[in-house]
Amino acid sequence: MDFQLTEEQLAVQAAAREFAQTELWAGVIERDEHQKFPAEQIKKMGELGFLGMMVSPEYGGGGMDTVSYVLAMEEISKVDASCSVIMSVNNSLVCWGLEKYGTEEQKRKYLPGLTSGEIIGAFALSEPEAGSDATSQRTTAEDKGDYYLLNGTKNWITNGTTASVYLVVAQTNPELKHRGINVLIVEKGMEGFVQGPKENKLGIRGSDTCSLMFNDVKVPKENRIGEDGFGFKFAMQVLAGGRIGIAAQALGIASGSYELALKYSKERKAFGVPISQHQAIQFKLADMATTIDAARLLCLQAAADKDAHRDYAKSGAMAKLFASKTAMDSSVEAVQIHGGYGFVKEYHVERLMRDAKITQIYEGTSEIQKIVISREILK
């Protein structure tokens, strides 16, 4: 088994690290404090190719593999998990879904803008009463011949106010249950489409999350992705890959916390020695390093499965389940290693701890990952 990264993968990792350290680090505390969307940073990420990494160059993408994407997600998440969730939704939910299942016309219309960062995409599945229970869609897309009439509300949508293109999941044929669901491409500005106010969040505060309201929105038939009734399968397929991205985000939050804690432990003295010489601190670092390495291997395994066209629903869910717990545990320990300094904003670890929590909730909670994993095991 070869655990070596290729030269190209190492170059992507180095470029992402350089970008995160030089462009994201400086303003990250202020963006978090004021819930400021990282517009300039996202523009640069588009220019550098981080927003459409796996899309074919034919549509303006980088044509890279999922392993490279995981490496870049880790580096960016070490510094700013708000930027990485925007990146993750755009890459693995919107661009991947469009390229894999969109018509040639849809791809040519939307992908070049989405990959360059000129426009941002959003993915709208969750509703006020349909989160984990995603088949219970109440948003309706009534078939009116040459268009769908869209009505309903979506909740918690990442890039909700800043996106221009939304992949919206809605029920067309309730009697067919999940087999009656469709996914429609909705553009900002369509009549009857309104975005709610930004949520005031615990973490990933730079990213904008809001509700979406659809009131008799007429969506042309050609905006449907895939065959009639393919929408739920589309959402599940897209999320299987999306979970690898969020696993990598969690990995980055964990390794970012660990790197800060390791450095601090060598600088801070207590009882006449650097705290890294106290065994209690050494053991915390040892636990962090071990679980982070295990999380990284799970993320890379899932990415390698996807790249090799093997099934990746289980390995992606395992990576997300484990990496998100690692993010939570490592960031809490990083705060502990920093003592009182860990409790204030200047030292970054309190933000990483707040950002970690969402990785156990979105793109399927940890409980849902266990359902996905156990169903695969018991098949």
Ligand code: CAA
């Ligand atoms: N690929 C293709 N199809 C799949 C699939 C997969 N990986 N997983 C399930 N399906 C299909 C099933 O085959 C089934 O279709 P058929 O009946 O035609 O065979 C259909 O989906 C329904 O599957 P289930 O019967 O298993 O459905 P369920 O009601 O038991 O729920 C679930 C399954 C896994 C719990 C699903 O509802 C789920 O994933 N819930 C979590 C929702 C979620 O992850 N939301 C994330 C929103 S996006 C987001 O969060 C973005 C962000 O924050 C940044």
Ligand code: FAD
């Ligand atoms: P619920 O489904 O109500 O779950 C509540 C609790 O019950 C959880 O602990 C859950 O694990 C547990 N639970 C539910 N069912 C079961 C079960 N069968 N067995 C065991 N436990 C169960 N959604 C989008 O569509 N697009 C986005 O871009 C997006 N971005 C988001 C960004 C943020 C910041 C947040 C907070 C959410 C985002 N979401 C998005 C929504 C997210 O995916 C949902 O919040 C998540 O899937 C959980 O749904 P819920 O909040 O309705 O919780």
